[in-house]
Amino acid sequence: MDWLTILTTTVHAAIGWETVVYGLAAIGVNIHFGYTGLLNFGQAAFMAVAGYGLAVSVTVMNLPFWIGILVGLAAAAVLALLLGIPTLQLRADYLAIVTIAAAEIVRLVFRSVYFKDIFGGSDGRRGFNTDFYAMNPYPPGRYGIGPFGFGERTMWLLTVGWIVVLLCCLVVYLLMKSPWGRVLKAIREDEDAVRALGKNVFAYKMQSLMLGGIIGCFGGFFYGLYNGSVQPDVFGTEMTFFAYTIVILGGAARVFGPVVGAMIFWVLFVFIGNTLAELVANGYIPFMSTIQVGPIRYALVGLGFILLLVVRPQGIFGDKREIAIDAR
Amino acid sequence: MRDDTMTAGPKATAQAAFKDLAREPGVPKPDPILVVDNVVRRFGGLTAVEVSHVEIQRGSITALIGPNGAGKTTFFNQLTGFDTADSGTWTFNGRPMNGLPAHKVVRAGMVRTFQLTKALSRLTVLENMRLGAQKQKGESFWRALVPSFWREQEDEITERAEELLARFKLDAKRDDFAGSLSGGQRKLLEMARALMVRPELVMLDEPMAGVNPALTQSLLGHVKDLREQGMTVLFVEHDMDMVRDISDWVIVMAQGAVIAEGPPSTIMSDQRVIDAYLGAHHDAPLSDSELAAQLHEAEAALEAEIHDPGATRSASTAPGAETTEETQK
Amino acid sequence: MNGAKIVVTTEGGQPVEEVTSNAQGAWDVQVEDPGKFKVTLDVSTIPQNAAPRGGVNVRTPTVFEGNCSTVLFPLDPKGAGGQPQQEATGQSSFWxxxxxxxxxxxxxxxxxxxxxxxxxxxxxxxxxxxxxxxxxxxxxxxxxxxxxxxxxxxxxxxxxxxxxxxxxxxxxxxxxxxxxxxxxxxxxxxxxxxxxxxxxxxxxxxxxxxxxxxxxxxxxNTQAGITxxxxxxxxxxxxxxxxxxxxxxxxxxxxxxxxxxxxxxxxxxxxxxxxxxxxxxxxxxxxxxxxxxxxxxxxxxxxxxxxxxxxxxxxxxxxxxxxxxxxxxxxxxxxxxxxxxxxxxxxxxxxxxxxxxxxxxxxxxxxxxxxxxxxxxxxxxxxxxx
The missing domain is CATH 1.10.3470 (ABC transporter involved in vitamin B12 uptake, BtuC)
Incomplete structure (x- = not known):
């Protein structure tokens, strides 16, 4: 058993790129679901259009990096409009179905042979992060303590990533303390009541959808920048549901909930996955093969998600009182 | 609560305005705040509302009564933009309101409450109140990010909210979640929150439903108070005692149409009203018998639906205004 | 479909491997480098009463590094006689x-x-x-x-x-x-x-x-088709x-x-x-x-x-x-x-x-x-x- 590897990968996971990517996705979902009560099950699509917006602009259209970022952001905003206009006036479950369908459409289009010249088929696009790493102020080397540490490229990505995460948290904090955030929370409780108080509910929902989508879209950027590539199948529905798990784990409608949730989620996910893999590899679990570790790890996420919602819907740090009076 | 004789001003004015009016449906009022013409709403084959003409006198308390399924709540929904009328026009302060979305209706000065109270459970009582204030700078996305833009206004709003809470005796609960309030307190909160809008016309949908008798008197007082402060009140109610006690004028609806109007003292002896209520009990609180009637009607509808093999399950709303009134929440 | 012969070549026609499908009709070929390949199904090795859909027996999939690419030859049952013209009647006209x-x-x-x-x-x-x-x-x-x-x-x-x-x-x-x-x-x-x-x-x-x-x-899995x-x-x-x-x-x-x-x-x-x-x-x-x-x-x-x-x-x-x-x-x-x-x-x-x-x-x-x-x-x- 290689406990040291398990330990280091686990510690790395707590602040690693997955936590940044999924933390950002979850901050977006938290705005949608936690604060506004919108069931956006297509967060992965926002991340996908962002990642592809950047990748296609840079690799196919030869545009500068920053334009690529702008294209990605604009794509997410347009997607929010496209999804929101037909569904935000309808009942909650319609938004859920439409967003999950839209995410699937986005994925299928990106992986199609028909659009291969643009999106690169199931192989995706690569080679758009050179400009990002060209800005790296860290000299080459390894940064860390003892067995824990990152190379200069990862350091740079994590530095920018965590700054963006904290900025997003600050924005959420400011907004949710303001009258604007109050309207969102009120919409979550009962949108008719909010309408009866003279607020344009549709406009607020649209703003919420857009804001959450755009924050999630930064997650898409960092995914692409870390991995150096974007592939369509990464942005499947699982990605969205991981983000939901993270939000509920950390406690919905809490500013730092998604960040803490992402840390806990990835620590557990990596720890359980690696431990299982090691146990299987060393023959401690005879009835399982190494390929089966993947599914069982995901199954455990599902199980954990169910248990969390049934037993502690307020999340690990949530306020029981808030859930107890929840009429729904 | 306040003694009526002491505050004779607005009350006397209101009642004087109605003094010489004909007891006819759709009779013109001397100073109408709301004028409704030919509002029709159909659900499938059923006409839930068909009001040809009705006017609401400014500064008065007008009751809208009628047997179950008369279309009162549906009518409310049309006027307040919560449902789209199939046809018809109505003006508020002379301004056409048909087709306006709900939030714009509110901004024009017409605010409503709901039959089933809509307290925003996971917001505190104070936050509920603050939400009612209009034209908040901090409610725009970009300005919300910079507290100094809205801090000052927020303080004013809080002050006004606290005054209202004190008046409605909810000040002790200001930091509690609204979801923890009792049914009656929620009704009070909803009314107080509506006042934060600074409306000219307050439309109350069954303000007394589900409120315990001890709170009823207090609520009644608050409704009368609205008139004293110059607001116009239009309310839907089943309880005839209450209608008699506080209203200046009564409009009776049946089967979607306005069938009679008149002062509360004589309206129940009107033959048309008696006909409309025939079989129902018009001079006692209706709750129990009403419930039975309601159940009976719904059961019949369900029975009809089950025996009609062609009906899809969506036909359930067909029993009509009855159901539409119940399902609106 | 058992026993169908499949020939895999590179785009240029260099032979890579020849395989025969197993009892489930599945087959797979490991290739060294990513790229475009030509996959040909040998029509003579499939059962008499079946034909590849649309008469297509050649595919050119692109294989990417580390990924597998799937090539499917859907077989349509042919009429009892097995005339090659069978396909034409069903597929030619738009309607x-x-x-x-x-x-x-x-x-x-x-x-x-x-x-x-x-x-x-x-x-x-x-x-x-x-x-x-x-x-x-x-x-x-x-x-x-x-x-x-x-x-x-x-x-x-x-x-x-x-x-x-x-x-x-x-x-x-x-x-x-x-x-x-x-x-x-x-x-x-x-x-x-x-x-x-x-x-x-x-x-x-x-x-x-x-x-x-x-x-x-x-x-x-293999059924004679009817028209x-x-x-x-x-x-x-x-x-x-x-x-x-x-x-x-x-x-x-x-x-x-x-x-x-x-x-x-x-x-x-x-x-x-x-x-x-x-x-x-x-x-x-x-x-x-x-x-x-x-x-x-x-x-x-x-x-x-x-x-x-x-x-x-x-x-x-x-x-x-x-x-x-x-x-x-x-x-x-x-x-x-x-x-x-x-x-x-x-x-x-x-x-x-x-x-x-x-x-x-x-x-x-x-x-x-x-x-x-x-x-x-x-x-x-x-x-x-x-």
């Missing part, structure tokens, strides 16, 4: 092709309808938008596969067993899980989110036991359509005529009222769950029969089920049926103009557009969506 695709669309639509009926009934009676319904479809197919392949039971009894087991699982799911949640007063939105967790759990458990590969049943008018298909497809129709009619009649069916409709109209008029709501819901699980399993078996089995098959068809249900109007059983048929036919027929890999995209896009203009669906009523 002939349209008829063929419509036929396939009806089959797919009916499979979707089976799933949609269960989903819609469960939604109607409990208010739950069940995102794990797709996994019930997969489960049915996989259980049938286990009986069929694992225990060497012929497919028909295996399918019946699978439907029974899945019905029992549906019952159990409600008895020990969803029913308990309802009793605790869990809201419908919360339950919907929980159903996602259930979907992830079930899907990965299925993958754990079944694996990530694509499989098919042992029976009815009806412009349509040529294996008899199993005609049988499948017959069975699907029969089940849908039986369930429809049961909803209309039987006491339980009426009770179920009453519960979906108004649970409180139904309960007060003496209907045992919990019992009705349990029956609905049992039936929903069973017909979803049947849908899975049919899907496995007409396409193939994979642990994601339910997930993939779930969105089409949602499309069908939404198109027909959420919560109306008959709307779900019509909506599903429309979706199924639309998907297949759209391949006349749309690349087949994008056919689901078209259907899902139509779903969104329909929501724009008629959110209540084809048969729904305006006021129901509040």
């Amino acid at each position: 002939g092709q349209a008829a063929q695709l419509t036929f396939e669309g009806v089959n797919l639509g009916l499979i979707i309808a089976l799933g949609a009926l269960g989903l819609s009934l469960i939604y109607g009676t409990t208010g739950l938008t069940n995102f794990a319904h797709g996994e019930l479809v997969t489960l049915g197919a996989v259980i049938a596969y286990a009986f069929n392949v694992g225990f060497s039971i012929q497919l028909i009894p295996a399918a019946i067993l699978a439907v029974v087991v899945a019905g029992a699982l549906g019952y159990g799911q409600d008895r020990w899980f969803w029913g308990q949640l309802r009793k605790r007063g869990t809201g419908t939105i919360a339950m919907m989110i929980i159903s996602i967790g259930v979907a992830i759990l079930l899907r990965n458990l299925i993958q754990f036991f079944f694996g990530a590969q694509t499989e098919s049943f042992t029976d009815y 009806v008018g412009p349509i040529s298909a294996a008899p199993k497809n005609f049988w499948a359509i017959g069975i699907e129709l029969a089940v849908l009619v039986v369930v429809g009649l049961a909803l209309m005529k039987t006491r339980t069916g009426k009770a179920a409709r009453a519960v979906s109209d108004n649970p409180a009222l139904a309960a007060s008029s003496g209907i045992n709501v919990d019992r009705v819901i349990r029956i609905i769950w049992t039936a929903g699980g069973a017909i979803a399993a049947l849908a899975g078996v049919m899907l496995g029969l007409s396409q193939s089995l994979k642990f994601t098959m339910g997930q993939d068809i779930l969105l089409l089920i949602f499309a069908g249900v939404t198109l027909g109007g959420l919560g109306t059983a008959f709307g779900a049926l019509i909506g599903s048929l429309v979706v199924g036919i639309f998907i297949q027929v759209s391949t006349l103009w749309v690349p087949p890999e994008l056919k689901s995209v078209g259907a899902l896009a139509v779903l969104i557009i329909v929501l724009l203009f008629r959110p209540q669906g084809i048969l729904g009523r305006r006021e129901r969506i509040g």
Whole structure:
């Protein structure tokens, strides 16, 4: 058993790129679901259009990096409009179905042979992060303590990533303390009541959808920048549901909930996955093969998600009182 | 609560305005705040509302009564933009309101409450109140990010909210979640929150439903108070005692149409009203018998639906205004 | 398809490998470098009574680093005589092709309808938008596969067993899980989110036991085709359509005529009222769950029969089920049926103009557009969506 590897990968996971990517996705979902009560099950699509917006602009259209970022952001905003206009006036479950369908459409289009010249088929696009790493102020080397540490490229990505995460948290904090955030929370409780108080509910929902989508879209950027590539199948529905798990784990409608949730989620996910893999590899679990570790790890996420919602819907740090009076 | 004789001003004015009016449906009022013409709403084959003409006198308390399924709540929904009328026009302060979305209706000065109270459970009582204030700078996305833009206004709003809470005796609960309030307190909160809008016309949908008798008197007082402060009140109610006690004028609806109007003292002896209520009990609180009637009607509808093999399950709303009134929440 | 010879060459024609398909008709070739390859199916090695669809026996897939690329040679059964001209009659004319695709669309639509009926009934009676319904479809197919392949039971009894087991699982799911949640007063939105967790759990458990590969049943793989008018298909497809129709009619009649069916409709109209008029709501819901699980399993078996089995098959068809249900109007059983048929036919027929890999995209896009203009669906009523 290689406990040291398990330990280091686990510690790395707590602040690693997955936590940044999924933390950002979850901050977006938290705005949608936690604060506004919108069931956006297509967060992965926002991340996908962002990642592809950047990748296609840079690799196919030869545009500068920053334009690529702008294209990605604009794509997410347009997607929010496209999804929101037909569904935000309808009942909650319609938004859920439409967003999950839209995410699937986005994925299928990106992986199609028909659009291969643009999106690169199931192989995706690569080679758009050179400009990002060209800005790296860290000299080459390894940064860390003892067995824990990152190379200069990862350091740079994590530095920018965590700054963006904290900025997003600050924005959420400011907004949710303001009258604007109050309207969102009120919409979550009962949108008719909010309408009866003279607020344009549709406009607020649209703003919420857009804001959450755009924050999630930064997650898409960092995914692409870390991995150096974007592939369509990464942005499947699982990605969205991981983000939901993270939000509920950390406690919905809490500013730092998604960040803490992402840390806990990835620590557990990596720890359980690696431990299982090691146990299987060393023959401690005879009835399982190494390929089966993947599914069982995901199954455990599902199980954990169910248990969390049934037993502690307020999340690990949530306020029981808030859930107890929840009429729904 | 306040003694009526002491505050004779607005009350006397209101009642004087109605003094010489004909007891006819759709009779013109001397100073109408709301004028409704030919509002029709159909659900499938059923006409839930068909009001040809009705006017609401400014500064008065007008009751809208009628047997179950008369279309009162549906009518409310049309006027307040919560449902789209199939046809018809109505003006508020002379301004056409048909087709306006709900939030714009509110901004024009017409605010409503709901039959089933809509307290925003996971917001505190104070936050509920603050939400009612209009034209908040901090409610725009970009300005919300910079507290100094809205801090000052927020303080004013809080002050006004606290005054209202004190008046409605909810000040002790200001930091509690609204979801923890009792049914009656929620009704009070909803009314107080509506006042934060600074409306000219307050439309109350069954303000007394589900409120315990001890709170009823207090609520009644608050409704009368609205008139004293110059607001116009239009309310839907089943309880005839209450209608008699506080209203200046009564409009009776049946089967979607306005069938009679008149002062509360004589309206129940009107033959048309008696006909409309025939079989129902018009001079006692209706709750129990009403419930039975309601159940009976719904059961019949369900029975009809089950025996009609062609009906899809969506036909359930067909029993009509009855159901539409119940399902609106 | 056993024993078919497949030749793999590079794009330029350099031979890479020659393989023969195994008993399941599967084959695979390891290639060294990514790139474009030419895959040729040797027509002389496939059975006399079959021909590659559209007469295409050459494919040129592109293989990427570390990924596998799938090349499928769909075989269409040929008429008894096996004349090469057989293909031409079915495929040449536009309308002939349209008829063929419509036929396939009806089959797919009916499979979707089976799933949609269960989903819609469960939604109607409990208010739950069940995102794990797709996994019930997969489960049915996989259980049938286990009986069929694992225990060497012929497919028909295996399918019946699978439907029974899945019905029992549906019952159990409600008895020990969803029913308990309802009793605790869990809201419908919360339950919907929980159903996602259930979907992830079930899907990965299925993958754990079944694996990530694509499989098919042992029976009815090679059948001589029959031709009806412009349509040529294996008899199993005609049988499948017959069975699907029969089940849908039986369930429809049961909803209309039987006491339980009426009770179920009453519960979906108004649970409180139904309960007060003496209907045992919990019992009705349990029956609905049992039936929903069973017909979803049947849908899975049919899907496995007409396409193939994979642990994601339910997930993939779930969105089409949602499309069908939404198109027909959420919560109306008959709307779900019509909506599903429309979706199924639309998907297949759209391949006349749309690349087949994008056919689901078209259907899902139509779903969104329909929501724009008629959110209540084809048969729904305006006021129901509040």
